[in-house]
Each structure stands twice: as C-alpha cells, then as structure tokens.
Amino acid sequence: MSxxxxxxxxxxxxQHFASVINDKPKxxxxxxxxxxxxxxxxxxxxxxxxxRANYPIVMHGVSMSIGSTDPLNFKYLAELKxxxxxxxxxxxxxxxxxxxxxxxxxxxxxxxxxxxxxLDHLTTRIHQVQDFLGRKMIFENxxxxxxxxxxxxxxxxxxxxxxxxxxxxxxxxINNIYVSARNHNFDPLDYLKHxxxxxxxxxxxxxxxxxxxxxxxxxxxxxxxxxxxLYAEYIATSGPKSTMIERDDNIPELNELLVELDxxxxxxxxxxxxxxxxxxx
Amino acid sequence: MSNNKQQLAPSxxxxxxxxxxxxxxxxxxxxxxxxxxxxLTNVQRVDIYRTGYRLRLRGVIDSDHxxxxxxxxxxxxxxxxxxxxxxxxxxxxxxxxxxxxxxxYLENTAxxxxxxxxxEMASFERTLLNAFDSADxxxxxxxxxxxxxxxxxxxxxxxxxxxxxxxxxxxxxxxSWQCLKNAEPPPxxxxxxxxxxxxxxxGLSKLTEYKSMLATEREVLRVMQQGKNFAEVCESLLEHVxxxxxxxxxxxxxxxxxxxxxxxxxNWDG
Numbered sequence: 001m002s003x004x005x006x007x008x009x010x011x012x013x014x015q016h017f018a019s020v021i022n023d024k025p026k027x028x029x030x031x032x033x034x035x036x037x038x039x040x041x042x043x044x045x046x047x048x049x050x051x052r053a054n055y056p057i058v059m060h061g062v063s064m065s066i067g068s069t070d071p072l073n074f075k076y077l078a079e080l081k082x083x084x085x086x087x088x089x090x091x092x093x094x095x096x097x098x099x100x101x102x103x104x105x106x107x108x109x110x111x112x113x114x115x116x117x118x119l120d121h122l123t124t125r126i127h128q129v130q131d132f133l134g135r136k137m138i139f140e141n142x143x144x145x146x147x148x149x150x151x152x153x154x155x156x157x158x159x160x161x162x163x164x165x166x167x168x169x170x171x172x173x174i175n176n177i178y179v180s181a182r183n184h185n186f187d188p189l190d191y192l193k194h195x196x197x198x199x200x201x202x203x204x205x206x207x208x209x210x211x212x213x214x215x216x217x218x219x220x221x222x223x224x225x226x227x228x229x230l231y232a233e234y235i236a237t238s239g240p241k242s243t244m245i246e247r248d249d250n251i252p253e254l255n256e257l258l259v260e261l262d263x264x265x266x267x268x269x270x271x272x273x274x275x276x277x278x279x280x281x
Numbered sequence: 282m283s284n285n286k287q288q289l290a291p292s293x294x295x296x297x298x299x300x301x302x303x304x305x306x307x308x309x310x311x312x313x314x315x316x317x318x319x320x321l322t323n324v325q326r327v328d329i330y331r332t333g334y335r336l337r338l339r340g341v342i343d344s345d346h347x348x349x350x351x352x353x354x355x356x357x358x359x360x361x362x363x364x365x366x367x368x369x370x371x372x373x374x375x376x377x378x379x380x381x382x383x384x385x386y387l388e389n390t391a392x393x394x395x396x397x398x399x400x401e402m403a404s405f406e407r408t409l410l411n412a413f414d415s416a417d418x419x420x421x422x423x424x425x426x427x428x429x430x431x432x433x434x435x436x437x438x439x440x441x442x443x444x445x446x447x448x449x450x451x452x453x454x455x456x457s458w459q460c461l462k463n464a465e466p467p468p469x470x471x472x473x474x475x476x477x478x479x480x481x482x483x484g485l486s487k488l489t490e491y492k493s494m495l496a497t498e499r500e501v502l503r504v505m506q507q508g509k510n511f512a513e514v515c516e517s518l519l520e521h522v523x524x525x526x527x528x529x530x531x532x533x534x535x536x537x538x539x540x541x542x543x544x545x546x547x548n549w550d551g
Contacts, residue, residue, distance in 0.1 A: 041443070
C-alpha cells in the first residue's frame with residue numbers, strides 16, 4: 001500500500017463526471033465507491049477510465065462485510081480484485097463493520113461489539129482478505145447509534161489492538177467519530193489520541209443531521225463547524241493525511257464541494273506547513 | 282464484567298442474527314443487548330437501524346422503477362415496496378441488483394398479480410437497467426459495407442453488442458411507460474393476442490435506447506445471433522418475405538443495425 005500523501009480529494013459522484021472530465025478541477029485525487037464500478041461496462045466505467053487518466057484514484061468499498069460471521073464472499077472479492085487490477089488504485093478501503101447475515105445484505109454498516117471475540121474474528125478475516133487481494137487494506141470507523149452491553153473495551157482501544165494484530169491501517173472518518181461521540185457521550189479527542197498517526201492512512205470529512213438528542217450520519221450536508229474543529233485538532237499533531245470530502249446524498253454542484261475542499265486545504269496548510277516544506281510533498 | 286453478564290453475552294454470530302432479525306422482522310430482542318445512556322431510549326436507538334434499512338431499500342426501488350411508481354400511485358406503490366422488501370431481501374453485495382426479483386414478485390403477489398401489465402412494466406425497467414451497464418464492445422460503422430467483397434456476402438456473419446437484448450410483452454407496458462416518461466397519462470391496459478417485441482440496447486452515446494420490432498427483423502436477428510450466415514438467413518426469410526425482396530430487406534436491416542451500434546464484428550471468411 002502506498003504511504004504517500006495524496007493531498008485533498010473528493011468522492012467521485014456520477015453527477016460530476018462531465019465537469020471532472022471537461023473542466024479538470026483542482027482536486028488532487030478521487031475516491032470511487034468500488035461496488036458502483038463492479039459492472040461489466042457502460043457509462044460509469046467509461047467515465048472512470050477517462051478520469052483515471054488525469055487523477056489518482058482510491059477505491060472505497062461498502063460490502064466486504066469484514067466483521068460478519070458469514071463466510072467471506074470470495075466471488076465479491078474476486079470481482080473487487082479484478083476492478084483493482086483495472087483501476088490500479090493508490091489503495092483500497094472498506095468499513096469495520098458487518099453488513100451481511102445469513103447471506104442477506106443489510107446494505108448498512110452495522111456496528112461490531114468491541115470484544116476479544118470480535119478482535120480475533122476480524123484479525124483472521126483481514127489476513128485472509130489481504131492475502132487474497134495481494135495488498136493491504138485500510139478500514140474505516142463507522143458511526144453508530146448503539147453500543148452493546150457486553151462490550152469489553154472502548155472503540156478506540158479496539159482499533160488500537162486491531163492495528164497491532166492485523167498490520168492494517170485506518171481511514172478515519174472525522175464526522176463518524178463526532179457522530180458516535182455525541183450519540184454515546186464520549187470525548188472525540190479521547191478517541192483520536194489513542195490511535196497512532198502512523199496507523200491512519202486517510203481522512204473523510206462529511207456532514208450529518210443533528211436532532212439535538214442524537215445525530216444521524218447522513219453524509220448529505222456540508223461539513224459542519226464541530227467536524228472542521230475536530231479535524232483541525234487532529235491534524236495539528238497527526239502530520240499530513242490524505243483528506244477528502246465525502247458527500248453521499250443531496251449532491252451539490254461540484255463548485256460547492258471545491259469550496260469545502262479549499263477549506264480543508266487551508267486547515268491542512270496551517271497544520272502541516274513545516275512538514276510539507278521539509279518533505280516537499 | 283461480571284460472570285453473570287458474561288453468561289448472558291451473546292456470541293458474535295448470535296448478536297448478528299439478532300440484528301438482522303430486527304431489520305427484517307422487527308424482532309426487538311436486540312434492544313436487550315444495548316447500553317442505555319443519554320437522551321435516547323434503546324427502542325429509539327434500534328429503530329434508527331430498522332428505519333434506515335427500509336428507507337435505503339425503498340430508495341433503490343424509487344430510483345430503478347420510477348415510472349412503475351407513478352403508474353401504481355402512492356398507496357399501491359408503498360404496499361408493493363414494503364411487501365417486496367420483506368419478500369425478497371437483498372442477497373447481492375450491490376444494491377444495483379436488489380430489484381431483480383421485482384417482476385417475479387408482481388407476477389405472483391396479489392393484488393399486483395391481478396394486473397399483469399405491472400410485472401411487464403417492472404421487467405421492462407429491469408431490461409433498461411441491464412442494458413445501461415452491460416459489457417462494452419467497439420462497434421462497426423457503415424463503412425463496413427464497402428469492405429465486404431461482393432462474392433463474400435453469402436458467407437457474412439455478425440457478432441452483436443452485448444447490451445442488445447429483446448423484450449417481449451403481451452400488454453401495452455412499454456407504451457404506458459413511455460407516456461409516463463413524457464408526463465402524459467398512460468392508456469388503459471390492454472393485451473394483444475400476439476406478443477410485442479422490443480429491442481433494448483445501449484446506444485453510441487452510452488444512453489439506453491429501445492424500439493419496437495417487427496416479427497421479420499426479430500427472426501433475422503434470432504437466426505444471425507445463432508451464427509448463421511447471410512445465405513442461411515435469406516433462406517430462413519423465404520417464409521416471411523417474397524424472394525426478390527429478401528436481399529434488399531436484409532441490407533436495410535444491416536444498415537440500421539450499424540447506425541444503432543448493434544454490430545461489433547463481421548466475418549466473411551467462412
């Protein structure tokens with residue numbers, strides 16, 4: 001897996017295909033949802049090929065179901081591997097969660113219990129997947145609305161142990177950490193300070209819907225101030241991390257996302273000025 | 282953690298099954314597994330997942346079957362979606378395939394099965410979706426016709442674009458779909474004694490296209506897709522077209538197929 005700092009990217013969405021190809025906007029890299037391109041052909045693959053010629057791509061999956069007790073879906077993994085061979089992404093990610101049970105796909109990122117059993121289960125499966133794909137995976141923290149009574153550790157303790165056991169890295173969704181922190185009443189900085197910066201490969205920034213009593217991780221709003229603040233606090237000590245804006249619904253015009261991306265750049269430049277000057281990244 | 286709590290703790294597999302039971306059958310057992318904290322009750326916490334599951338799947342049907350939704354109207358559409366989510370849970374990693382069993386559901390489930398046009402309309406929308414992201418292939422242009430030596434025409438065979446499929450229906454499903462697409466009221470459902478044939482394909486602009494087909498053209502395509510050559514196709518047409526018009530009819534078809542991007546390879550070496 002490449003460790004390089006890619007800069008500031010966007011999630012590639014179909015609504016922006018034409019703008020990205022015709023206008024070549026100032027975006028350092030794009031992240032694709034892998035499953036959207038695991039089709040035989042047609043428009044998505046056609047546009048991706050053209051965009052790939054101009055931008056680095058990372059692949060982000062939603063259906064690996066790495067935490068499920070179902071058998072690994074090797075048909076899916078073979079298709080994912082084939083796509084990776086065609087796209088040649090900088091790296092590939094999925095989520096630390098389960099999505100399938102008994103062969104049924106929830107199409108949701110369901111939270112794992114933070115237990116030793118989960119750790120052992122994930123460790124085995126992550127090794128199997130990495131061996132099959134022939135590359136390291138990175139895994140994203142999911143937002144959650146519940147925690148389990150039989151949890152044996154905090155989420156950040158769970159991640160720290162997993163990083164040490166699996167030699168995998170994390171995609172930190174700062175919004176997801178903020179959402180879970182509000183929903184479960186913990187300090188997001190406690191979370192962040194337990195994860196070594198070298199374990200974090202990439203950062204997602206996104207928005208949510210705040211209902212006062214709880215937050216739903218909708219990824220359909222601009223990045224709100226508390227998430228920007230948390231991002232700034234994290235990267236002040238983490239060093240340069242490839243960062244992107246992830247919008248999954250209510251997709252705005254590309255220009256609107258570029259403004260948000262510039263905001264991330266400004267925060268990053270302030271935090272990483274010295275590092276970037278010395279490493280010329 | 283107390284021993285008592287350890288005894289009560291579910292295995293990972295049990296917990297995941299309980300979670301899926303919540304999503305699929307609204308079995309609330311998993312509420313007992315959840316830590317009570319803050320302003321949200323456990324009922325509310327698990328409801329977020331249950332509601333999200335159904336909304337997500339409904340969104341897929343909304344997007345894939347927009348015209349069917351308009352045709353049904355809000356109440357029947359909601360009944361269809363809720364029933365389908367329960368009857369045909371997703372078994373594929375991609376939501377793209379969630380609606381694949383919708384035509385079958387409509388065909389076999391009352392009250393929708395009383396109106397066969399519904400299953401046909403759903404099937405047509407699935408056919409359009411399949412053409413949208415089927416495999417790519419370079420297509421041949423009209424200049425092909427100048428490259429074929431005159432004495433080789435009898436040996437000519439074609440390969441067709443992978444997106445080209447044929448859709449057959451008894452009811453006026455496509456005409457109704459088309460009216461709805463144009464924001465016009467659909468005609469009353471009517472069936473014809475002989476089924477109607479439609480070609481569906483992804484055009485040169487990467488957009489999905491469709492057209493009705495006469496029996497003659499469908500027969501020619503059926504024979505050519507079997508790998509039969511021009512001479513054999515001419516022979517098969519003797520039942521449908523008078524002999525002196527066969528070559529011109531076939532030539533006309535081939536010109537149209539090339540213009541639509543249906544032909545991806547031609548061979549006249551035998």
